[in-house]
Amino acid sequence: MPGAPAGASGDGAADARTPRLTIGAVLAALRGDFPDVTISKIRFLEGEGLVAPQRTPSGYRKFSRADVDRLRYVLTAQRDHYLPLRVIKEHLDALDRGQPVPGGPAAPTEAPTEAPTEAPTEAPEDVPAAVAGPMEAGEFARAAGLTPAQLADCVQFGVLAPDADGRHPAADLPIAQAAAGLARHGIEPRHLRVFRNGAEREAALVESLLAPVLRSRSEDARTRAGEQLAELAALSAQLHRALLEARLRDLLRP
Template sequence: MASRANAYGDAEDRHTPRLTIGEVLTVLREDFPDVTISKIRYLESEDLVHPQRTSSGYRKFSRADVDRLRYVLAAQRDQYLPLKVIKEHLDALDRGSPLPGTEGSGLPGGAPGEEGPPAGPEEAATGALPADEFARSAGLEAGQLADCVQFGLLAVDADGRHPVADLPIARAAAGLARHGIEPRHLRVYQNGAEREAGLVEQLVAPVLRARSEEARTRATEKLRDLAALSAQLHGALLEARLRDLLRP
């Protein structure tokens, strides 16, 4: 991390613009390998970061600017938050209010440089896990995991391994199973997700096929926002329906 510290400078001048957009890209790619210059420009156009401009029009970013970008990227990647919600969080920060989810980010709300709880091996890893390890990480019994595969909730690769990215699905299935809802009952969720995904795909697929990197970046942001809004609507509708069940 020495290169990052050198680029930032001392803590006292964290608001002093000093980094070009290319240098910011290098810093962020340590944690966000997929970030691009187009992505950074897009986040600026959405008023999420405000780099200064030189007399020649070049962007100059401070350490605080980079921290804001890091928060935005992490909120999208880890929490699937739409940009509208992220902007509300950052506006709260600008007003001096606590900002959620900033431990270790260098932003107010967590001590700069403070590390959060260490991730488990399956959280830090990418790729796939053997069935027994995947089941143990998810809290599923072997038979329940097999049922999840049988009913289409989970998939396996050619070697019978499970993608680490599917752990949230498996953990939700395990939690529901503890309440007596077995994997065979969850096909309704799978069907609903497939229909929602098909609707979203119709909206963004043509743009995702574009050759322009900027167009693809905007389409990706739209996809994230639509996914988050779909999840929000699903949760709100379910909550409303359950409230009806509790009425006298």
Template sequence: MVAGPRQPFRPERPAGGRRGGEELLSIGAVLAFLRDDFPEVTISKIRFLEAEGLVEPQRTPSGYRKFSPADVERLAYVLRMQRDHYLPLRVIREHLDAIERGESPPALPPSADARPGPLEEADRELGVSAEGTSGVRLGRAELLAAAEAGESELAEWESYGLVAPGPDGGFDGEALQVARLVSELGRYGLQPRHLRAMKAAAEREIALVEQVVAPLRRHRNPQTRAHAEATARELATLSVRLHAAMVQAGLRSRP
């Protein structure tokens, strides 16, 4: 079983019944328990980790999530590895798989004493996006819940071209990441109209990446086409890092 929170898991008021003698908790009860150690955790974060396959709670016939003690321990492990060691979800998943097999997980990097800088944050954010968003498909209500936003906000994001549904009306993992970031920026007073410059810059960067990978994508060899996708991801990573470095340098040069 995965190492859990610092305190033993002993819910005072179980919500949702039992499974084989185990107390099952609602997502709200899990949130209340985890916030003792992880004040920043939200319900949308728990749902996101579920979408990434890092925890698999039961579902009642009406669709409500019910978490076992093992589920809560897994969530705490994931949150701790992100907070203390800045591990991407792919690496955390490898740790969990090793633990489930009864093996020792890979050695951890030392805990950081301070929040990572813009470059590290950019790498971490893009790493989560690249590894965990493929296959994610959300309806409109699910996207709003994950981004902690309202329908009017989403409509405004769509009007500025920041977020767009797919042909089936659903939203993919990249749209989820964009929505969450736009929502976070909104808390600092940055409105969608302020983000048009970022959208335009992203479109120019996309055009540059396409110039490099388009010939590879048209190749008949499947390996060459796969190399094109890997190259596109690498160029995206370098682009994010360059942008973060430039912003950091510009802010430091201000009086």
């Protein structure tokens, strides 16, 4: 089993629980061990009650080092032990009560890892809860690092889809920021249709697998479907990354 979340007790516990990290800093702290983790994944785990960051008066999330260790425990349990979120939550609840993990003792607590206090420039920034809805095109472009022309091209080629009022959902920021990063390497929005088409095919495959559950009116069934969606998305991203890296390695061979 993965190590228990650090910072629960002992010297430095209070400091470990001080909320000072942005969601971008948390992403940067985790990506070394979990390259496929995303801000959306962290928000999903928060929504499932597996981590509970504090909020500033402006609505920004602030995480402690204990929160980061908790997320690391969840991600390790998913990746290495293929545990569903329901079981991981039971383990965390047991650890919070100071009890052994169901089915066996918890592994020794690891020393907490210092997370960076600032997010890297390429990491998506958190969006205040008050403005987590649609964003005006100019604000969205600035947050993503896109020029207005690049944003217009992303819309033209189907990479981004504004609403009827020309606003963009804040949830699309990771897509836009990735497009901005690729543009810096000479990959223009018109080249991104291959990514969009691939994502649509993958989404259709996942939908066909989960369609019966998604049509269910049972709250438990839909909760399980949400867990499966998150896990399938992570595995799909892992496979995509591995296949792409393998192909790119071939290009470097003599």
